[in-house]
Amino acid sequence: MKFTLTLRIICNFCLIIILLLGWSKQASAGELSERLAYFPQWEKLTSVQPAKGDLIYPEWMAGTWEVKSTLVDLAAPLAPDIVTPGFEGNRRQLNQPVSFLVRFVKERFSKTNAARSPTAGGTPSPFTSLKLTPQTISTNIVADRAFNSLNLAKSYLGDEAVLSVKVDPDSPNRQITFLRGERQLVSIVTARATETTPDGKFITAEVFQQLFKGGSRPYFNSVESTTAYHQLSTSSPTIEADQVTAVYLSPQDPDYFTAGSRPVALYRYRLEFFPNNINPQKNRASQIN
Template sequence: MRHIRVIYSFCLIILCLLAWCGKAVAGELSERLTNFPQWEQLTSVKPATGDLVYPDWFAGDWQVTSTLVDLVAPLAPDIVTPGFEANRQQLNQPVSFLVRFISEKPPITELKLIPKIDNKSTILVADRAFNSLNLARAYLGDKAVLSVKADPNSPNRQITLLRGDRQLVSIVSARATETTSDDKFITSEVFQQLFKGGSQPYFNSVESTTAYHKLATSQPAIEADQVTAVYLSPQDPDYFTAGSRPVALYRYRLEFFPATRG
């Protein structure tokens, strides 16, 4: 159970930098963040296809500071997820790590999915393996995390290999994005997680909604408001009791500072 609590904490703060899909109804994602913690069900999303395309102002290397600022267990005391109480220790404790966004040519099969992109253009995407590895080691320690492998056939799937023959498989299933006129880029991702290596596999579903805001002249250059909601999988004995409601909500403040490659 201790292994589940540790990896569960990591699952909750993972930056969702994986897949692209169509835009949400204007204002829906922004309103969802405003309504925290009154979340009753998953937001409106579409099946994830291809890679998440970021605005140009994400380009480059960043030193990110992530701070857990609030956590809620809506169905407590009847249902409390593994590790929830332990995660209180992370409250208001900033954690820093490096992330990177790079330009690449989209696969030909995906050009028709991305408006205004042709076969001569490039798109800005997250360096998924690099970002996830740095994030995991920042929270779990360098020795605990062996590597992160991105599926070469799908940007929606990656595997984090941990010491002790354990691994976390993350599969993005759905996503929505929203762009506003005031330099805001909002994403909502839903992904399935499977932790293998304990006495029995552990499943859950996670929704992460993040509003990124480009700042004009101040530092940090980008700030973000992120809420991660945890939903029980059908394998959980409390699944029908919880219904469509999240069993845990975590709110983070993210700050992006320009970093220089060393």
């Protein structure tokens, strides 16, 4: 039970920043912003497209940031019939800020196979063998996924619980979080969309599958994370964001058909981004072996 609860906590909280990946399709005008406004009246998002490549962020998100994340609301739309095991425990996180570092960097990709990775670099991934191919740095801004994921996971689970995060060098849509006790969280982004509002907000919606390995049996679920970023006129904070994470049952769950297209858990966060000028060569997330 302790193992399952720990992995459900990872599922709920590693959605804030770590999976900012993938190619995106512009959503129809206002659809994503309206979705945030209708919280908690949600069903599965249907306007997303298959995830390919990396999500390109606005230039104003480039750099290293200290993020203060606060869970401000949560809902279990199908309670009391269906409630996820970690839901009531997560209620204790309400209005309790958690801080961690993230960074957004210029995109680096191979000239020969176009396999993409952030400029932060890293050690070979367990997904494939290391390919020594020429690399080019573009002007596109992408998330440093391994760095962001590792920092976020450690902020919630502790330094000793999380070993490393590896991103597939051939696909930024696949990553593995390695935990103590030979446990793993495999996350695969399957679809996404973006929207830019008239008042300058940059909104992303991502859908992905998660697999928890290392317990008595594997556990699957499906997650959607919708985030609206807004650059502020002040420097403290510089960026704020409104994020909603929706957890859906996977087809392997016995309650899958009962839940249908409705989420079984919803979490709403307020994110605040403060500039942080650390040495980018330090604390490389993927250097842990």
